[in-house]
Amino acid sequence: MASTAVARGVTPVVIEQAAVPLERVLGAEMGQFCADLQRANGVELHTGQAVSSVRTTADGVVVRTDGGLEVTGDAVVIAVGAQPNTDVARASGISVSNGVLVDEHCRTSIEGVYAAGDVANHRHPLYDRWLRVEHFDNANKQAMAAAKNILGGAVVYDDPHWFWSDQFGLNLQHCGDAHGWDRLVVRGSVAESDFIAFYLAGGVLRAAFTAERGGDVYAAKELIARQAAPDPRRLADEDVDLMDLMDELPEAAEAAPSGGN
Numbered sequence: 328m329a330s331t332a333v334a335r336g337v338t339p340v341v342i343e344q345a346a347v348p349l350e351r352v353l354g355a356e357m358g359q360f361c362a363d364l365q366r367a368n369g370v371e372l373h374t375g376q377a378v379s380s381v382r383t384t385a386d387g388v389v390v391r392t393d394g395g396l397e398v399t400g401d402a403v404v405i406a407v408g409a410q411p412n413t414d415v416a417r418a419s420g421i422s423v424s425n426g427v428l429v430d431e432h433c434r435t436s437i438e439g440v441y442a443a444g445d446v447a448n449h450r451h452p453l454y455d456r457w458l459r460v461e462h463f464d465n466a467n468k469q470a471m472a473a474a475k476n477i478l479g480g481a482v483v484y485d486d487p488h489w490f491w492s493d494q495f496g497l498n499l500q501h502c503g504d505a506h507g508w509d510r511l512v513v514r515g516s517v518a519e520s521d522f523i524a525f526y527l528a529g530g531v532l533r534a535a536f537t538a539e540r541g542g543d544v545y546a547a548k549e550l551i552a553r554q555a556a557p558d559p560r561r562l563a564d565e566d567v568d569l570m571d572l573m574d575e576l577p578e579a580a581e582a583a584p585s586g587g588n
């Protein structure tokens with residue numbers, strides 16, 4: 328929204344309660360990259376401030392924060408996430424918790440009932456945790472896996488997840504699930520907005536975030552899907568082709584994900 332507003336000649340003020348934007352998904356360092364990107368492009372970004380009130384006055388809409396900030400604007404966009412509507416599922420006796428709970432085959436707790444997309448909280452076999460994802464790539468692929476299983480298949484939905492966004496003229500992409508990561512390895516230049524950042528947990532590649540490196544995402548996704556544990560020095564080395572890292576994986580780990588694609 329901020330990027331589009333700037334492109335339309337509007338100066339947006341962004342108020343974020345976390346220390347940096349996207350901190351929950353990307354961590355502090357890459358979140359700082361996003362903050363710098365916004366500020367460098369004319370966004371007035373306030374972090375560490377939670378909105379405490381919004382009211383309409385004769386001068387415009389006034390937003391106040393718990394940190395004492397007061398901003399008056401022509402319009403306010405509230406972008407604080409979405410809550411899955413699970414009323415029908417709950418009333419039907421289907422298990423819900425942050426969405427409709429589904430197993431790796433997209434099955435709910437009731438025989439013959441499946442769920443996919445934003446509303447599904449999926450036991451992801453790759454990350455071994457419940458994951459509810461609000462992106463259309465997941466909604467498409469998970470729905471396909473569910474449909475195949477409804478038709479008698481036995482598809483395990485284990486897509487690593489992927490989304491992209493164009494902001495301030497930069498192409499940003501993210502794949503995987505960085506939850507629990509303990510090491511960040513950067514290939515390229517963050518200062519020049521031309522990099523891929525790898526998130527590893529216990530040496531295993533879990534997620535990647537790219538700026539202007541969409542071409543690397545295919546290999547990163549495959550490495551994540553195969554639970555590869557690449558040498559961090561080689562991940563950081565521009566001279567090492569990421570496809571080579573994929574080819575070097577041991578045979579046993581090369582079972583292609585069933586994905587539901």
Ligand SMILES: Cc1cc2nc3c(=O)[nH]c(=O)nc-3n(C[C@H](O)[C@H](O)[C@H](O)COP(=O)(O)OP(=O)(O)OC[C@H]3O[C@@H](n4cnc5c(N)ncnc54)[C@H](O)[C@@H]3O)c2cc1C
Pocket residue numbers: 412415443444445446460461462463464466490491
């Ligand atoms: C403003 C916005 C921007 C977005 N931008 C992106 C983006 O850039 N990239 C990206 O990957 N994703 C984006 N998304 C997310 C993406 O749109 C969703 O992930 C995707 O639409 C999810 O698909 P779905 O089929 O699970 O749910 P939905 O598309 O929400 O479809 C669910 C449908 O079920 C219907 N429904 C609900 N309850 C009932 C009922 N009881 N009976 C019958 N029908 C019912 C609803 O009316 C709705 O039509 C964006 C979402 C929003 C809101």
